[in-house]
Amino acid sequence: MTIIEQLLTSFIASAAFVIIFNGPKRSLFHCGLVGMVGWMFYFLLEANGVDMVLSTVIASFSIAIASQYFAKKYKTPVIIYSVAGIIPLVPGGIAYNAMRNFVQNDYNLAINMAAKAFMISGSIAIGLVFSEVINQIIRKSKLKTIVNKSQ
Amino acid sequence: METERQETYDIMAVCLLAGKIMLQSGAETYRVEDTMMRIAASFGAYQSHPYVTPTGILFSVEGSEPTKTKLIRIVERTTDLEKVASVNGISRKISAGEYTIEEAYKELKKISESGSPYSLWVHVFAAAIASGCFLIMFQGSWDDFLPAFITGGLGFLSLLYFHQLVPIKFFSEFSASLLIGLQALFFVSIGIGGELDKIIIGSVMPLVPGLLITNAVRDLMAGHLISGLAKGADAFLTAFAIGSGIAVIFSFF
Numbered sequence: 333m334t335i336i337e338q339l340l341t342s343f344i345a346s347a348a349f350v351i352i353f354n355g356p357k358r359s360l361f362h363c364g365l366v367g368m369v370g371w372m373f374y375f376l377l378e379a380n381g382v383d384m385v386l387s388t389v390i391a392s393f394s395i396a397i398a399s400q401y402f403a404k405k406y407k408t409p410v411i412i413y414s415v416a417g418i419i420p421l422v423p424g425g426i427a428y429n430a431m432r433n434f435v436q437n438d439y440n441l442a443i444n445m446a447a448k449a450f451m452i453s454g455s456i457a458i459g460l461v462f463s464e465v466i467n468q469i470i471r472k473s474k475l476k477t478i479v480n481k482s483q
Numbered sequence: 484m485e486t487e488r489q490e491t492y493d494i495m496a497v498c499l500l501a502g503k504i505m506l507q508s509g510a511e512t513y514r515v516e517d518t519m520m521r522i523a524a525s526f527g528a529y530q531s532h533p534y535v536t537p538t539g540i541l542f543s544v545e546g547s548e549p550t551k552t553k554l555i556r557i558v559e560r561t562t563d564l565e566k567v568a569s570v571n572g573i574s575r576k577i578s579a580g581e582y583t584i585e586e587a588y589k590e591l592k593k594i595s596e597s598g599s600p601y602s603l604w605v606h607v608f609a610a611a612i613a614s615g616c617f618l619i620m621f622q623g624s625w626d627d628f629l630p631a632f633i634t635g636g637l638g639f640l641s642l643l644y645f646h647q648l649v650p651i652k653f654f655s656e657f658s659a660s661l662l663i664g665l666q667a668l669f670f671v672s673i674g675i676g677g678e679l680d681k682i683i684i685g686s687v688m689p690l691v692p693g694l695l696i697t698n699a700v701r702d703l704m705a706g707h708l709i710s711g712l713a714k715g716a717d718a719f720l721t722a723f724a725i726g727s728g729i730a731v732i733f734s735f736f
Binding site for chain 2: 407436
């Protein structure tokens, strides 16, 4: 039940974000799918006791792969899909708690939370970049085999 | 000689317009530079050097004559992914040789003057429903869905309104998040909402600078250090504005 609930809400939330960002209407459905895939990876891994940072890396990696797939298939800039997918992973809740603890003079906990938020945003980036690097390696190695064949 | 010079200027006008639209709509720096170089090359200007930062574009074209350079200033930046996609499509068509310089310029002008594909109320509704969904994703209860829905929608509407009133981003974000905090507090105190934290986190999500953070990191990794740092600073300012808006609520209540 929780899974269905999470699937549905993450799909709607990601698609709604594309509307806020004025995304093209024809890619709304695909953006929702990308967001859903990323959130499912994150949610399931985190629920099974995997570290938050690691699950964020894996989730953003999966988002990047899915968005590159859609971008290539529909000849649209990859950013449209990856932004929609990334939004649920942004550590809004942790950043909020950090801010709240700062205001309530609990600096130890606040720094703790802020460091965690920083780690998570860094791991989103690492996941994205990592998949881009792999994509380029694949593309270049393919190009080489084509060049070799034609010679 | 004269016509050749005029043509170079025309090519530069097309490239700069394309770059300007993309940058204003929230495209990554490398995509803007790449698109400008591609357009220039497909019109015959093979040696071009775009230098793109979030606040301005420098573009110079080398040829048989002395190098020509132009600068345009970017003041207003919004997020409009539809425009990024359409300029990308036009650049593809230019590369395929489907447009002349004049046609390309006209098409780009059309894009730059077109409005948002969604009306204001669709935006507000999207923000509202996103807020509600985020509440559920962060393990909130369905009882809080309606408060988060209303708070998120009104918060986003107030962001747009305040931005029209005073065009300073920090101010409008701060006031919007202040209003979100007040509304959440109101709903909890009259007994409609349960968890104050979850309602606030859910409703604040439409304001979160997700696009900026992603772009900042991608620019930094791609070696566009100035753009990356500038966008990072922009994202940090937004996050700080939201955080301090909420913080005010907590320090008073």
